[in-house]
Amino acid sequence: MRQQNKVLFYELVRRHIRELLPIIYTPTEGDAIAAYSHRFRKPEGCFLDITDPDSIDERLSKFGEAKDIDYVVVSDGEGILGIGDQGMGGIRISIAKAALMTLCGGLHPGRVIAVGLDTGTNNKNLLNDPLYMGNKFPRVRGEEYDIFMEKFITSLTKRFPHAVLHFEDFGVINGRPVLEKYRKVLPCFNDDIQGTGAVVMASMTAALKITKRELLDSQVVIYGAGSAGLGIADQIVNHMVTKGATKEEARAKIHCMDRRGLILDDMHDKSTPAQQSYADSAAEWEGIDTRSLVDVIEKVKPTVLVGCSTQAGAFTEEVIKTMYKHNPRPIIFPLSNPTRLHECVPEDALKWTDFNALVATGSPFKPVEGHVISENNNCFTFPGIGLGAVLSRATVISDTMISAAVDQLAAGSPGIADYKKGLLAPLEVIDETSAQVATAVILQALKEGVAKVEEEESPAGGKVSVPRDFDGCMKWVKEQMWKPVYRPMIKVEHVDSIHTHQY
Numbered sequence: 001m002r003q004q005n006k007v008l009f010y011e012l013v014r015r016h017i018r019e020l021l022p023i024i025y026t027p028t029e030g031d032a033i034a035a036y037s038h039r040f041r042k043p044e045g046c047f048l049d050i051t052d053p054d055s056i057d058e059r060l061s062k063f064g065e066a067k068d069i070d071y072v073v074v075s076d077g078e079g080i081l082g083i084g085d086q087g088m089g090g091i092r093i094s095i096a097k098a099a100l101m102t103l104c105g106g107l108h109p110g111r112v113i114a115v116g117l118d119t120g121t122n123n124k125n126l127l128n129d130p131l132y133m134g135n136k137f138p139r140v141r142g143e144e145y146d147i148f149m150e151k152f153i154t155s156l157t158k159r160f161p162h163a164v165l166h167f168e169d170f171g172v173i174n175g176r177p178v179l180e181k182y183r184k185v186l187p188c189f190n191d192d193i194q195g196t197g198a199v200v201m202a203s204m205t206a207a208l209k210i211t212k213r214e215l216l217d218s219q220v221v222i223y224g225a226g227s228a229g230l231g232i233a234d235q236i237v238n239h240m241v242t243k244g245a246t247k248e249e250a251r252a253k254i255h256c257m258d259r260r261g262l263i264l265d266d267m268h269d270k271s272t273p274a275q276q277s278y279a280d281s282a283a284e285w286e287g288i289d290t291r292s293l294v295d296v297i298e299k300v301k302p303t304v305l306v307g308c309s310t311q312a313g314a315f316t317e318e319v320i321k322t323m324y325k326h327n328p329r330p331i332i333f334p335l336s337n338p339t340r341l342h343e344c345v346p347e348d349a350l351k352w353t354d355f356n357a358l359v360a361t362g363s364p365f366k367p368v369e370g371h372v373i374s375e376n377n378n379c380f381t382f383p384g385i386g387l388g389a390v391l392s393r394a395t396v397i398s399d400t401m402i403s404a405a406v407d408q409l410a411a412g413s414p415g416i417a418d419y420k421k422g423l424l425a426p427l428e429v430i431d432e433t434s435a436q437v438a439t440a441v442i443l444q445a446l447k448e449g450v451a452k453v454e455e456e457e458s459p460a461g462g463k464v465s466v467p468r469d470f471d472g473c474m475k476w477v478k479e480q481m482w483k484p485v486y487r488p489m490i491k492v493e494h495v496d497s498i499h500t501h502q503y
């Protein structure tokens with residue numbers, strides 16, 4: 001339906017969002033990605049092939065000219081949700097996230113491109129599968145990968161100079177270095193690192209408000225120190241710094257574990273630089289089993305436990321009860337997707353804490369005895385961040401723009417009035433939530449002088465002046481958002497007169 005009738009598709013999903021989002025997005029998308037080559041019917045999105053880097057420009061050219069594209073989602077398929085390397089099937093995560101940019105972020109569906117980079121795969125099942133449609137060789141690393149990425153970015157910025165770039169589900173090897181390099185070049189962000197960091201910081205802020213605690217009194221254990229885990233750690237540090245802590249003080253309140261256990265400062269040769277910046281002192285942990293989550297919790301006495309480890313069931317009864325022993329209101333976020341990979345289910349986390357835990361999950365879950373379980377998913381942040389960057393014509397997406405998104409999302413938490421209502425606004429108003437987040441991002445970009453919207457001619461002609469007050473700006477944002485409504489059929493020469501938005 002999405003391919004045949006976009007108005008019908010987006011309006012149907014909007015009206016039945018709780019029922020249909022899990023089908024077009026998490027968790028079902030995971031199955032669709034894994035089965036990509038077997039279910040393939042017709043191509044969708046832009047396929048870029050590392051064996052043919054010279055074709056990048058021509059392949060992108062099929063999607064339009066400079067004025068036509070606002071937003072590009074790209075994945076190389078190496079770190080799809082918690083199901084790992086899915087090779088070329090990863091293009092479907094770009095398609096799903098692009099669809100959410102329209103559904104929640106109000107971007108015109110014709111002005112968004114989903115891109116898949118085929119750089120090989122290390123997934124043995126795919127390499128041995130006669131139906132696998134991608135390149136059947138191990139992932140290309142190093143210089144050849146870097147040159148391919150550079151060519152992609154160069155072509156993209158030349159051909160679509162107004163486009164915002166969204167990186168999705170890259171592996172831990174490439175995700176952060178690629179982001180660090182290119183965020184200085186074009187407006188871009190990595191959703192797993194920054195989108196996830198932002199949504200988790202927002203729900204944590206709401207949970208702290210509900211329980212009347214200060215951010216700086218937090219101790220956080222992050223179980224799973226990959227893209228998401230370290231993105232969350234960075235966002236918490238950013239927020240602690242805005243509350244007066246130094247970077248060092250803030251980092252000392254965060255304790256990260258990966259498959260080797262707690263990250264310690266004597267593991268530097270095997271940790272990434274980002275992991276190393278959160279390392280605990282090995283000397284202080286001597287004699288303690290740092291591979292045991294329970295033992296780590298016993299020592300740290302964390303107020304917040306975040307799971308992004310892909311390890312189903314890692315938050316056992318003992319883990320949760322140890323959290324509860326040290327805290328009357330523990331904050332517990334099992335975030336690994338899809339659903340079957342959650343570190344615990346909300347029902348258990350609530351029962352094991354006599355319903356005192358504040359729980360939000362990565363995938364959708366039903367309410368437990370009247371407690372709404374918010375979906376702590378980056379779908380609450382990336383559409384607003386993306387829309388804000390597009391509409392403001394931001395030249396960069398700064399950390400402070402992301403922090404503005406966090407504060408705005410946290411302010412809309414229904415849990416602050418009644419904690420049983422969940423930490424994040426309900427899915428039914430996600431387009432409204434995204435408009436609010438976009439407004440905060442735009443106002444921050446204007447304040448920082450990185451918004452070019454008022455300097456350039458708008459696509460509809462003329463200059464735009466963006467209201468500086470929140471309500472006025474939000475009204476302008478909503479006017480720009482694409483709505484799934486059938487438009488009248490008219491003669492081409494009258495098209496300008498029915499334009500209701502800037503596109």
Ligand SMILES: NC(=O)c1ccc[n+]([C@@H]2O[C@H](COP(=O)([O-])OP(=O)(O)OC[C@H]3O[C@@H](n4cnc5c(N)ncnc54)[C@H](O)[C@@H]3O)[C@@H](O)[C@H]2O)c1
Pocket residue numbers: 079080081082083171172192196199223224225226227228229257258259260261307308309310311335336337338341361362363376377378379
């Ligand atoms: N809710 C959300 O919005 C959201 C956003 C991004 C990622 N996620 C989920 O988080 C999970 C991780 O995603 P990612 O992109 O960070 O992947 P990643 O591969 O970058 O990181 C996974 C991390 O988990 C660690 N890990 C693996 N086994 C472990 C174990 N036994 N104990 C402790 N740590 C272990 C790995 O060492 C690695 O550091 C996925 O399931 C993904 O779906 C959720």
Ligand SMILES: O=C(O)C[C@H](O)C(=O)O
Pocket residue numbers: 026080081082169191192337362377378379
């Ligand atoms: O795709 C999602 O549901 C969230 C996140 O980006 C993930 O990788 O799990």
Ligand SMILES: [Mn+2]
Pocket residue numbers: 081168169191192
């Ligand atoms: Mn992701």
